[in-house]
Amino acid sequence: MKCQAQVWRQGLSYNLRRVIRSFNQGPCSRRAVATLGTLCFCAQHVKLAKDGLIEADGQVAEPGQVADVRRYPKKFPDGLYRWAQGLEPIWSVP
Ligand SMILES: [Zn+2]
Numbered sequence: 001m002k003c004q005a006q007v008w009r010q011g012l013s014y015n016l017r018r019v020i021r022s023f024n025q026g027p028c029s030r031r032a033v034a035t036l037g038t039l040c041f042c043a044q045h046v047k048l049a050k051d052g053l054i055e056a057d058g059q060v061a062e063p064g065q066v067a068d069v070r071r072y073p074k075k076f077p078d079g080l081y082r083w084a085q086g087l088e089p090i091w092s093v094p
Pocket of ligand 1: 003004005028029030041042043044045
């Protein structure tokens with residue numbers, strides 16, 4: 001079972017005059033090690049979900065939002081999403 005988080009990957013898009021940095025969303029490529037609610041995550045994404053940085057459907061918060069939460073922990077004591085707050089990860093994946 002693969003981790004079900006949808007992560008942002010840095011990519012480059014080109015137009016005639018300049019190179020634009022962009023982010024593309026795609027599935028995490030790591031193997032899931034735990035179940036949190038209805039989703040399976042790798043260790044890193046379990047931690048991110050508990051930090052409130054993954055939406056209830058598995059989408060990781062946008063890179064800029066993650067940076068804001070990391071920079072201002074007092075402003076975002078529970079991160080951005082609270083669905084994982086009361087959940088304990090189950091460290092085995094069927
Ligand atoms: Zn993952």
